[in-house]
Amino acid sequence: MIRKEIQVVNRLGIHARPAGLIVDITGRAKSDVFIEYDGTRANAKSILNIMMLAVTPDSKVTFEISGEDEASVMQQLVQLFNDKFNEE
């Protein structure tokens, strides 16, 4: 099991599109993936759960991943956040 805190650096926070991009990654993962924000923990394979967190810009979320591909999944998520969800 690995945990990591990631900074949300894009302009609009985790709205529908970024949530979809996260699920693109987590949905394919063999591991269980959870996302924590503001004291709430949610299944990161569910776009609805992620959207319901209403993560604002300039905040931090924590991912908890456990399973055989946990390292690579975490690395992809970190990359996605660093790339600001490919927003222009």
Next chain:
Amino acid sequence: MTNSTKNKARTELIGVPASPGYALGPVQVIANRTVTINQEKLPKERLANEEQLFLRALNSTVRDITNLKASITERVGVNEARIFDTHLMILKDPTLVDAILGRIKDEGQNARWAVHSRLKELIDEFEKSKSAMMRERAMDLRDLYNRLLAALDDSGPVITGKVKGQGQDEGAILIAHELSPSTLISLKKEEVVGFATDSGGRTSHIAILARSMQIPAVSGLRNISVLAEQGDTIIIDGTGGKVILNPDEADLRRFQEKHSMFLKQKQELFTMRQLEPMTRDGKYVTLHANIELPLEADNVLDFGATGIGLYRSEFLFFRKGTPSCEEQAEAYGYILRAMKPHPVTIRTLDAGGDKLVSDVSVTGEANPFMGWRSIRVCLDRKDLFKEQLKALILAAHEGNLRIMFPMISGIQELRAAKALYRECCDELAAKGVEIPETKIGCMIEVPAAVVMVNDLAKEVDFFSIGTNDLIQFTLAVDRTNELIADMFEPHHPAILNMIDRVVTAAHRQGITVGVCGEMSADPMSSLVLVGLDIDELSMTPWSIMECKKLIRSINYEDARATAKAILKMDDTRSVNRYLSEKYLQTITDLGISSFINSKDVGTSSDTAK
């Protein structure tokens, strides 16, 4: 207009301007059937069946949205279609699907009840959210709620009664929560003068169709379908995105002023219609329209098109059950009559890939775009294909028909399709049907067809290049994949040289070659295509006027020289830079820069600095 609205309160609502123009008329509410949920628990033995019902409804909803997405992607753009990815993802979300299945399995709820109870909870939660962005998304959940419940209902949407107004002849204004493509297909144009819907934005299906039918529309009005009642009078301001229910005298005066001003401006624009799409040095470029619905044919001549370059016949098949030969012949005949004597190119069924047809398509292919689709389906399902070919032959005498086979990857497929066509001709001739002379062509959209284009040219009357698929297959880029979307490059040297190769082969055989992909509606690309000697550009109707303006402002000889120069270049960046230098000023001066996509603007400003 009689004033049947004396006692009703005036209500003004702001929405999204979906299609410009002004209209005044009686309200026609499209049965937004009140959702009645039967909350009686089901006996155990029926639960498995109920689960199946739900899963089937889920699949058909996924299929509808996938088709809608394909249509929006093709007609508006990849970015506008992205919202549907969210919808599709939500429909796969365990938080939704497993919860609904659980309520059926464990609590004995019927499928409609389970969908209703779970989605209502989610909608409430989204609506209560602190984030405005989240609250907006509640709209998407409501869309899915309506779609799922409609899919669980067999009867489908119905228009209640005919629009007769109060003894008037004028058309009505259709009001609905949402207008589905299947409802629109059944509309008669003279009965409708405007649309207003609760849901949808500028890029919803209704907006696209309304714009091409030149009918004013306002969408995103949230609760108009609840407020408006049959027989109310309503003003639609599709330019400003506003509706006024039960207008007062002052409203009616303002409406008349704005309406006549709008018509005058439109008139000015439409004088362009008379002008030929001819370059300054006298080269004529044929401009055709792409359409999806037969009734769109009523308006394409007004947009200045001189034919239909692509009628996507698969839209007739987006429904339950395949359309009969007679139904198809009627639809094809309608278009041919509307366009006569101009040519109408009807593409035979192009199902599969991202366009799923209920009784035909298979789902779950690993590679749907390279799967069982298009002409491949038709050559396997000869029963279906022959019905369509016969319908085309029967309709052919109504106008100037051209039949086009999609996804041809080699001469064998082409010959097989043509053989079936001849077989149908013979069968009908034996029954005494007169067989008119009809041109047969094929799409060039598979790279293999480009390589073998000299052979194909000998066996058809025309080519039409489908740039979307050709680019996707040649560059091995799935443009709906965001990670590589910027690699989808129409000006890639490989693409330009392929188009050049097709044109050369076609002209050597004395046949015409058109382009019917998105590429022809991009101003910069359309000039490239003119320079590459493409004979026909086919595009969405509302791009035609602008394209004509552009063509009339350039010299064909210059466009030729520019095309020759870029054909020698070995990288996309140089091509785009060169094109910007050549054309950007012209395009901007004509005031049509809005048609340039953001990527082109980026490239050009790089060069400018």
